[in-house]
Amino acid sequence: MPMFRFALCLLWLGGFLPAPNSRAQTPVGLGWAKNNVNGAVFRKNSVVTQGRDQYVAWYDSAAYVVLAKRRLPAGPWQVQRTPYQGNVKDAHNVISLMVDGAGYMHLSFDHHNNPLHYCRGKAPGSLEMGPLQPMTGQQEQKVSYPEFHRFPGGDVLFMYRDGGSGNGNLVLNRYSPKTQKWTRLHSVLIDGEGQRNAYWQACIDARGTIHVSWVWRESPNVASNHDMAYACSRDGGLTWQRSTGEKYALPITEKTAEYAARIPQNSELINQTSITADAQGRPYIATYWRPAGTQVPQYQLIYLSGSQWKTTQISQRTTPFSLSGVGTKKIPISRPQLLVSTQKGKTAAFLLYRDAERQDRASVLQCPDLATNQWTSLDLTTTCVGNWEPSYDTERWKTDGTLSLxxxxTGQGDGETLENLPPQPVYVLEWRPGHR
Known part of the structure; x- marks a missing residue:
């Protein structure tokens, strides 16, 4: 009987998956486009799947949060405008959403050093959102960069910065669908000690391990970004350790952190990029910076090989640029997202990005076997996506290897200025690598 159910599951998934290397664009609605608040890389998540239902969120032209839902693989989108609005003129104020294991949507939006804006769906699968509410009621007055991540068992992790650029701390909460309550895991997991703050990226792997990496920033000036640190938790966020298994004394500080790569200030090192893990739980970090002695920032892969951290350059760009200054920058390349897949002893990697050198299309750098470090580029769109950065459905990728992007x-002026761009179509692009 178990084998019969397994065979039925395979048949169901076979009708659920797009063909390898096929690409499909499914329009959903129109979104605000004068800056990159809908397209920022640190949206966790912009699109998310739970069971056979997929959800997406964005700001419309009047700054309302809009939600949509469809039944996979190709059901029609059900679209609902919520009563909530955000300050869309600040590109930091993104919408992040997640659906827990019981089917309830969790939504957080409109944050850049201001009080928490959080609500939950009224029923499993519903697009009707309840009232704004606190989580724990502690340290919820100066929130930035809300992120949701789902544990394999259906619980939800919420991460955010408490404080400002250059002097903020990383806060972690955990939600249980059984109790329908949030609990505080750490009020200060990574401590800037009032002198700096961590700009992190995080993921939860198939085993439930939380991986976090971060750069330090000494001031609001982006040029003060430096180094790449790492920590992980194998017990749901309670205790934290280095890649060696050595336990951290908390909170983690600049002096006690493990460093996956040492990168000096003024290296055009970007913040808030991507971390992922393979089937064995090995972490991979994608970012970009300007290598010493060169003038051009390049995409870089930082990964753990045995007990050693290694760095490899994976792009061959030719156009220089500078990150100096404050606020959201108008940059000729996007921050990257990284996905990996291990099959038959080979780990393939896919780096999602946008580059003016490729006419600002949504593109992917792909390597079928990281042991060879041979990368090729593929454009996923044929048209320009402006200043868009990639965000995707992390849960669907984990389930069946389909990228829902x-x-x-979007436009984006330098230093939080706007471009005169009318509302633009929002769509979900589906792609399934042929050699995954």
């Missing part, structure tokens, strides 16, 4: 052409 949030795409919308």
């Amino acid at each position: 949030f795409v919308q052409r």
Whole structure:
């Protein structure tokens, strides 16, 4: 009987998956486009799947949060405008959503050093959101960069910065669908000690391990970003350790952190990029910076090989640029997202990005076997996506290896200024690598 159920599951999934290397664009609605608030890389998540239902969120032209839902693989989108609005003129104020293991949507939006804006769906599968509410009621007055991540068992992790650029701390909460309550895991997991703050990226792997990496920033000036640190938790976020298994004394500080790569200030090192893990739980970090002695920032892969951290350059860009200054920058390349897949002893990697050198299309750098470090580029869109950065459905990728990518052409002026771009179509692009 168990084998019969397994065979039925395979048959169901076979009708659920797009063909390898095929690409499909499914329009959802129109979104605000004068800056990159809908297209920022640190949206966790912009698109998310739970069971056979997929959800997406964005700001419309009047700054309302809009939600949509469809039944996979190709059901029609059900679209609902919520009563909530955000300050869309600040590109930091993204929408992040997650659906817990019981089917309830969790939504957080409109944050850049201001009080928590959080609500939950009224029923499993519902697009009707309840009232704004606190989580724990502690340290919820100066929130930035909300992120949701789902544990394999259906619980939800919420991460955010408490404080400002250059002097903020990382806070962690955990939600249980059984009790329908949030609990505080750490009020200060990574401590900037009032002198700096951590700009992190995080993921939860198939085993439930939380991986976090981060750069330190000494001031609001982006040029003060430096180094790449790492920590992981194998017990749901309670205790934290280095890649060696050595336990951290908390909170983690600049002096006690493990460093996956040492990168000096003024290296055009970007913040808030991507970390992922393979089937064995090995971490991989994608970012970009300008290598010493060169003038051009390049995409870089930092990964753990045995007990050693290694760095490899994976792009061959030719156009220089500078990150100096404050606020959201208008940059000729996007921050990257990284996905990996291990099959038959080979680990393939896929780096999602946008580059003016490729006419600002949504593109992917792919390597079928990281042991060879041979990368090729593929454009996923044929048209320009402006200043868009990649965000995708992490849960669908984990389940069946399909990339569901949030795409919308966006503008972005330098230092939080706007471009005169009318509302642009929001769509979900689907792609399934042929050699995954």
